[in-house]
Amino acid sequence: MSKLVFNPPPGWPQPPKGWTPPKGWSPDPSWPEPPTGWQLWIDATEPDDSESPSIPIPPVPPEKPKEAPQTRREAINDRLSALEAENARLKEQLLASKSGDTVELDDAQVLQAVGIYRYHHPLETAASYQVRLKEIEADAAELVRSKRAIAKSELFTFNNSLAQGKKLSSDLGRLMLRAYNSEVDNAIRSLKAGNVLTAKKRVEASRTAIAKLGTLMEMHITDEFHAVRLEEIELTADWLMKKQEEREAAREERARLREERRVQKELEEERARLDKEHAHLLNALQALQAQGKSDEELERRLGLIDEAIEQNDFRAANIRAGYIYVISNEGAFGPGVVKIGLTRRLEPTERISELSGASVPFRFDTHTLFFSEDAVTLENELHHHFASRALNQTNARKEFFFATPEDVRDVLLDRVGNILEFSAAAEATEYRQSIHAWPQEAASRRG
Template sequence: MSTFFALVILFVLFCFPFLLYFYYKKVKQFNELYNKYKDIIDLEKHKSNVIDETDDLMRERNRKLNEIQVEIDQLRKDYLEKRQLFENLIREVAIYEDKSEIISHGLYKPHFDFDTSDEYKEALLEIRESCKEMIKSETAASASVAWHVNGSYTEGKKQTKHYIKLMLRAFNGECDAMIADVRWNNISKMEERIAKVHDAINKLGETHYIKITNDYYRLKLQELQLTHEYRDKTYQEKQEQKRIQEQIREEEKVQREIEKALRDSEDEEKRYTKALEQAKKELEKAQGEQLQLVQARMEALQKELENAQSAKQRALSLAQQTKVGHVYVISNIGSFGESVFKVGMTRRLDPMDRVKELGDASVPFEFDVHAIVYSENAPELEKLLHKNFDHKRVNLVNNRKEFFEITLDEIEQIVKKHNGDVQFTKAAEAREYRESMKIKLNRQNTNVSTMSNVLDSIPQSI
């Protein structure tokens, strides 16, 4: 019995370490698994942790979004401020730039209504005298505070006068420079510049309570405007003189043509009269077939004589009637485009001479003639056409430029209404222009072909 217990005890002692080992191993595995999955095991706790983390992330995200939005708002504000500053600078620079951009400043409206440049000149001299008088009477600038220097009002007054003199010298210098530089395309800018100079110099005088008066400023502004309008009136008068001189030259050409036509017709009349008298003498001696030949020659000479007498009569009539002439309708597609026509008048015996003159040197291509209208009162017909199409002028400033954006149908309708049936040529030949376009097209095709050859010579890959 004792042996059995001894064996049992030995067995237990032998197995106990192994059992203890396996026990600790299982405990360790359990602890590892528990530590690994303990957060998942506690689902509520895990859920709470996730929610807390999510809330933290959302709060951080919202904070950053708010910061970004604040930055965006600030950038927008800064942008608007900088843009406004830029626009102001552009306007400031534009006033001092010398560019022909009158559209942004609008058209200049005259402030004076004199008939001649001499009247403008006289008014300009009066303005300048008024400026001198204001300076002399000390009303060009004013000081609202009486200063004293070291207790002396006399010294203070002397210093104030000196400062006024400096301000007026600066203002007058700026104004004189602008008046000297004023032109048709910068008058509005110069008006703005004078206003800005007036404000700027008055700001400099604020510390001394001194300012250039508005009355003196208005005088200088009127001087600028008068100078501009005086120059404009002078230009208009020169243009009118030019028109009159051209008209005189044209009339002289017409007169020379009439005189030449009269001489030629008189010479022909004499020649045919003499030939007819000679034929009459021959007729008295002629017989048979010779008689018939002489009679036929006399009939031909009689017709030629009548033609010469008619030409002489026309020349005499044209010399006496200064309104007889031709109104022409011409176009130049290469120079002015498809829908621009020149409507003019000439008293030349051959109106085509005038058309050829117009196309000689002033334009790159010859004019195409659409109609030559004979009229007993050509100036009146021309005036009527110009009046009807006045709103379609190409040049809205100079009415001497007789170009209109119209259709031939419109011209034809007015002409036929006042001058009877007239034949119009609707299609413009524009031969030189069209041939030039063909040559240009061929050159372009040649260039394209050359480039294509170069491209073909380059390998697709290497």
């Protein structure tokens, strides 16, 4: 009798010896298709010497060795890899699905993307912006009163009634207009100096949503009303920025006046001290002269006092005279950053000591103190030269620049021709002594 055995095609698993399919068995769909004409059952009866089998039996592929079972760690790593791949795929899908209607709500990212604030409606003062805002508010109120704020179809019917349709569309229009105005008012209330782009996008999204909801009634916020409310947002942002600038300018002016009063007081006290010393020396010389004697040392000291009085009077009369200082604070701002400033004090180091107070973690290093009869002009020239390297590109009154002390020295030499003392190296003693005791992650960031 012939004996039929199962003949698996290439790529199918090898069954156990003597295996027969159970009732209802079917191949796994993941197995490859059998070659054309392949017979799943063949006759395995021993052939006679004079006969050969009519169907050749293909070689059975060797059974793959069984893999060792995965360890728990390997299984976890495989699972993590699969999850990371799925996460990356979903992120790509999310990125691809984002449309231009997406509203970016992160003000920090928006401000960084926009860069330096540009006024939409340049006006001179914050008060002038308030006047213009009052006019804009009046324009918006007039558009609402004249029913030009929201457009809608006049032919919409409800319950086969044109009158009911008009009433429904009118009520819904007032509701939609209230929702739109609420969105604008919320955007204005949350407005900060500089994030006007976010506010305008929110309002645009609100207008788009209202147009979609009111499609059946052809309802939408009119271009005229929308433009007025956008202008209100822009004017409010401009007003906030102008008010911030004026506050900063007033603060700087108060600081300047305090500094001038302090310098004036120092000069007056110095003049009083010099006058007193001058009188003592003069009395001593007159007494010696009355005795027919002289004292070269007293005469030399009196000459020095006269020169000091002359210099003191010059500085009191010339408000533009003072010291240009170039300082750095590597621990606070990193290398390659300097502060270029001006002080009119008799002791300029006092001003640098003030700057090294509690507002910064380390003391400033002084690279030069250069006296100039027109220090105001010299300071302005230095600030103008390094303006493109200013750390704060929105406030020109800040005096920190991306520059090395050598860079400033070269410009100073070009302007004044000679500098008696200049130190290019920054000692940064406190910083260098402290960094070794910092947490490792903090030290590595600064390293």
